[in-house]
Amino acid sequence: MPTTAILSIDQGTTSSRAIVFSLDGQPLASAQYEFKQYYPKNGWVEHDPEEIWETTYRACEEALAEAVEKGIEVVSIGITNQRETTLVWDKRTGKAIYNAIVWQDRRTAEICAGLQDALDTVKTKTGLLLDPYFSSTKIAWILDNVTGARALAEAGHLAFGTIDTFLIWRLTGGQSHVTDATNACRTNLYNIHNNSWDDELLALFDVPKSVLPSILDSASDFGTTAEHVFYKRIPINGVAGDQQAALFGQCCFNNGDLKSTYGTGCFALLNTGDTALPSKNKLLTTVAYRLDGKTTYALEGAIFTAGANVQWLRDGIKVIKVARETQALAESLDYDHGVFLVPGFAGLGAPHWEPKARATMFGMTRDTNNAHLARAALEAVCYQTADLLHAMKQDGAASKSVWVDGGMVANDWLCQFLADILNIEVKRPEMMESTALGAAYLAGLKQGLYKDFSEISGHKALDKAFKPKMQTETRSELLTKWQVAVQSTLHFARA
Structure with missing residues (x-):
């Protein structure tokens, strides 16, 4: 009888990894690929969206092939990702209209400085500060600096996502435009008290609601990989930003x-x-x-x-x-x-x-x-x-x-x-891949592979x-x- 396992996608700041975990949290197969960092100006940090996708896909294909060769059955996918890194793409083509603006990027510092009068509102609703670190000003910058972007957004043709959302879109063949609460809460657009996108914050940062993904629990049905993506269709059941995933994995x-x-x-x-x-x-x-x-x-x-x-x-x-x-x-x-x-x-x-x-x-x-x-x-x-x-x-x-x-x-x-x-x-x-492991545990919870936290903790x-x-x-x-x-x-x- 084949070993049941979970594929964890760990898309980080400098590399994309895929790890197949057994249910007791042991890595059974893995692959990892680094990708280039781009610094177009002082304080600017970007990634090529296609490099992110290609390295992620290649790592997944390699890890899954190793799993199949070992007689391992992957039944679910968990995704963890570098947080706040921002992508905007055209829904019709799936192609990003600009490079991914990385969480480290400081280009919107002046925008944040100009919004300081709203700091108390932002802190109260989001728990965050006004800083270029977060996604909201990155979205606005892309819409304001890419020719025709705002018109495309108003026409409903553009989608925003953090890396998890972008990968899910690609993996599901454009069928799922979703994120989870841990990633949504890092945008400065999400009210952490009522668990929803906040209209007042959207107006403050000039971000149209039409570009935003739906927000799900961290263990949920995020979609299923499209027919052509892997050797079989696999449900995506766990998503968390990298630091929250590490908290869960620990x-x-x-x-x-x-x-x-x-x-x-x-x-x-x-x-x-x-x-x-x-x-x-x-x-x-x-x-x-x-x-x-x-x-x-x-x-x-x-x-x-x-x-x-x-x-x-x-x-x-x-x-x-x-x-x-x-x-x-x-x-x-x-x-x-x-x-x-x-x-x-x-x-x-x-x-x-x-x-x-x-x-x-x-x-x-x-x-x-x-x-x-x-x-x-x-x-x-x-x-x-x-x-x-x-x-x-x-x-x-x-x-x-x-x-x-x-x-x-x-x-x-x-x-x-x-x-x-x-x-x-x-x-x-002993297991220091806590980030990837946390995403796997979340996927396993949704699949019913773990009954509760105590069962997960027993593997630590x-x-x-x-x-x-x-x-x-x-x-x-x-x-x-x-x-x-x-x-x-x-x-x-x-x-």
Whole structure:
């Protein structure tokens, strides 16, 4: 009898992956393809929609072929995606009218600055801030800067979608124009309290309702792949934005559960149950997941560059050849090495939200070398995470431990330094593909392959726990210097 499995599509910022998971959460087949990043102007970041589709499709075909060869039966598809990245396409052709504008893109900073009088309304309804990070101003920019786009939208010919919506459209042959609540809530157009697109916000951002997808639960019937797409038609049953999918994959189902994912950026989400906890410290109140019409909320802190710091070391200034070199380099220095990197490569996210910030290095001497740069790049991620958890604590939400995942946490030195700086236990699961796994779990719930959360949690296993070892005085000294560096960077950005 064939093994029953779920195909998880994980469409990220730098690559598209497909992983076939067994029901106990083990990867059985996989494929991954990177794609190009485009930087047409300072602060602009774009992806080619066709490259996104082609790499995703190729990864799926390869993973499915491997599954078939092993006698595995894929019965459902889950999708997780880079959030906020914005696409607008022509419904008649399925072709995007402009490149995908990536979540990191800062081109609409002036638009956001001009709307600050509406900040309270936006925060109250969406739980978000006014920032180029979110999708609404990206949609408006495309409609205003692509010739004839607004007329096409008014005629009902255009569709907007985050990456999940675009992939579902392609996979279903244009039959499904849908998203889920976790992606909808990242647009600045979705009211997280009544679970719907908000007419007042649509008017504020000048986005026509006709371009928007329908919003479904995170475990739902999103459509079935078209006849010609794969070797058989497969239902799409789970969708969640990447960070919410990671929260789900880490089994953070209880109020107070905290996870932090270290991919291109870093995102810490703390489950707040059925309470949409407002933040006084510029964190985001967001949808963790929506199941059977019931919304579970989370408090989120977003760091724009985490793994991207290491990519910069490798591809930008070329001080390392492969990412794993950073651990040995970091271990070669003492805590008082003196170099600090504030990685504002795409502005600074929570709790500062300064789109004009740029990366700054402090404390360099003639003796500064590759090791200092590598360690500063890793340490910056930990310091920024400490800023997020401090803000959460001030908002009345705290946790005694944090589950971590993402490519960076394979680095033991990073995990230990993170525990030292946060002064809480850092837990690394055996299965670190939490984002893809979360999408698979959602699909499995809808298919009835899991009866409840407890059955899913039963598959979770701890790889290693890191307990804080750093002296209080050392931690305090490092965090104080970090804050001086951050404030200096912000002062320069605002000068």
